[in-house]
Amino acid sequence: MNTFTGNTLTQRSIPFILHESRTQFDWRGQGALSLKTFRYGTSLYEAGHGHFSVGHDRYLLLNEGQEYQLHIDSPVPVESFCIFFPPGMVEEVGRNVSSSDRYLLDEPYALSSACSMDWVERTYSMEDPLGAALARLRSSYVSKTLDAWGLEEQLHQLALHMLVLHREIRCEIDQLDMVRSSTRDELYRRIYIAHEYMTAYYSQPITLAETASAAHLSVNHFLRNYKKLFGISPHQFLTERRLQAACQLLSNSDLPVTEICYRVGFESLGSFSSLFSRRFHLSPSQYRIKR
Template structure:
């Protein structure tokens, strides 16, 4: 289902505590099964504060504006370029702060049993699926709580959901197919992360995972604030590592330094803005944190082989 408002918080927490045993969604919408249903909350809010919700596996993202999501005592800022992941049964707090201009949320909560069924089918060999028949032998698939960059593939999947229900109405079959495609996409991102974890220093796996979690906190800062000034000691502090160890491990994990990654993010954002808006080159450079339009144009040419004005003409 797709909702255009946040459900009443008291009602929602009561339903979660009871496992949706009455099989009723918000507005007394009948549900096929018990458990937290698959739902997208696509709504515009000027501000909100929704604390300590024990949700299902979820993606938090915004079509416009930014929001804060807190999980395990860590708060992450989610802007229009990223999405954030929380796992089943994790307590999350969602906040859109007053005075920030509000946000248009597009938060995706995957049904309690739906996500596990899909993810298990994606990681289970075909012969094992045939042997198991229709028996439900589901094990939880747990992901890192972190920001993920929204690339063209992800944005196309999101736009496909919006376009389909806007133009032709809601279809449960199509909705489940679209959510399955999103889960498949995210699983590929998770496999890439697993490769990064394995590339960290050859210590115990648990230590590599902990190192990646620390680096991911610094990566979240980079992804949410790459247009501003970010200091090395700030990033190292987020990762709870010394500057030297942070730099070495970051390069090892991502194949570039934090500064190089910031420049990469700025160029990718510039590509999108040049193709999708009429913002001036001077204003674009200022928005992305460059000292002047000349330094921006020079870096853009080095990375793409085109000056910004040339790129815009070709993109149009």
């Protein structure tokens, strides 16, 4: 575990950085506003009503004060790189971005009086601007090429990316055709709970009813609004998720095609082969040879 200090930083503004590797780990508790990334394996979080699978291509954002459980069980060490923000830090960056130069000249050290921001707890792509910034920070941190000043600057940039992400998600929510803002917020969060549930448990025999229930939605309500938000049906997403997982195993393992079929969640080899061929224009065996 590592932290950093600097003469210009107050205790309130110092984030905490966790970087370590574990093959097995279980933890339950309450955390700060945080960004969580993992490499060389997958970690499973349960937070609020959500289930989140976090691997090398996604990062997880959790709110300050959120109760959560973390589970790691891997044959190889899973590397974590997580940023925990002190209360008010990101809001203070936002105050500086949104305030006029005149105000900031008059009140350079005033603390933000705004309430804590409410973030949408979900996984996000490591290819988005915030994910890319996290990857750069991890690389610099692990290689020890930054002093405290450089690290502070990168963390400031990270907070700026978080504020942009928050605005983008707000725009996504506002596109939902509900009259009340609170209804849009709640529906967006529940649909994403179901989406993350499918992402986390795609390899298991989960059902439509079970997935809708995880988000406390009726099946019809879930189906209708999932397609509005994602542009595809839950079944189409789940099938694609399983096919992509199969591609990874075909490319990176010697497992038999039949075992891969069942390992990624398909119930029938014939159905798997047909869907795979239709999606990639190659049979699973042909795909393996070409890869």
